[in-house]
Amino acid sequence: MVAVYSVPSAFSTQECAEILRKVEAEPDSEARLVGQTRDHNLRRASVVWLDDVPGTGWVMERLITLVRRANREQFNFDLREFAESPQAASYKDRDNGHFTWHSDIGDGPVAGKRKLTLVVQLSKPGSYDGGDLEIMPGAHVVTASRVLGSATVFPSFLLHQVTPVTRGTRRSLTVWAHGPAFR
Ligand SMILES: O=C(O)CCC(=O)C(=O)O
Numbered sequence: 001m002v003a004v005y006s007v008p009s010a011f012s013t014q015e016c017a018e019i020l021r022k023v024e025a026e027p028d029s030e031a032r033l034v035g036q037t038r039d040h041n042l043r044r045a046s047v048v049w050l051d052d053v054p055g056t057g058w059v060m061e062r063l064i065t066l067v068r069r070a071n072r073e074q075f076n077f078d079l080r081e082f083a084e085s086p087q088a089a090s091y092k093d094r095d096n097g098h099f100t101w102h103s104d105i106g107d108g109p110v111a112g113k114r115k116l117t118l119v120v121q122l123s124k125p126g127s128y129d130g131g132d133l134e135i136m137p138g139a140h141v142v143t144a145s146r147v148l149g150s151a152t153v154f155p156s157f158l159l160h161q162v163t164p165v166t167r168g169t170r171r172s173l174t175v176w177a178h179g180p181a182f183r
């Protein structure tokens with residue numbers, strides 16, 4: 001079984017630009033960015049919750065369609081809901097933006113129900129160095145496509161990381177699908 005599912009053109013170039021425009025137009029996004037940067041040793045990124053950004057309902061609809069298709073074609077997990085807002089993240093060279101190896105399944109009542117993770121690439125591949133999303137489905141590492149608008153879907157329990165950004169800014173949009181916890 002291939003553990004990582006990818007969609008080459010989940011969002012068009014124009015759609016990616018529109019998402020970034022909306023996320024960045026948030027009046028207090030800079031403050032929120034700083035406020036929600038946590039786990040500094042694990043992660044250096046600025047995040048905005050998409051649910052807080054007006055006019056992005058169509059983005060959520062698309063994400064749901066993409067996750068449903070990936071699940072139908074590949075994973076066949078028992079998915080029940082999207083219990084968290086999608087998260088737009090920026091990893092900047094000047095901040096040494098990165099996210100070290102982790103699984104998305106957490107201890108909380110919501111993070112414990114994460115089953116599938118979907119990540120959309122929102123930056124042009126040539127606009128940054130480093131910042132690769134790497135996933136470890138087994139003994140080897142799979143590097144996610146860097147293509148703008150591509151989506152990568154994987155089981156939330158898989159270890160994954162974002163390597164340090166050494167030039168420019170890498171932006172992404174992550175959403176989780178939830179269901180009865182794996183056991
Ligand atoms: O930005 C990415 O590519 C991955 C984000 C991630 O792993 C997370 O938010 O849990």
Ligand SMILES: [Fe+2]
Nearest residue numbers: 102103104160
């Ligand atoms: Fe993650």
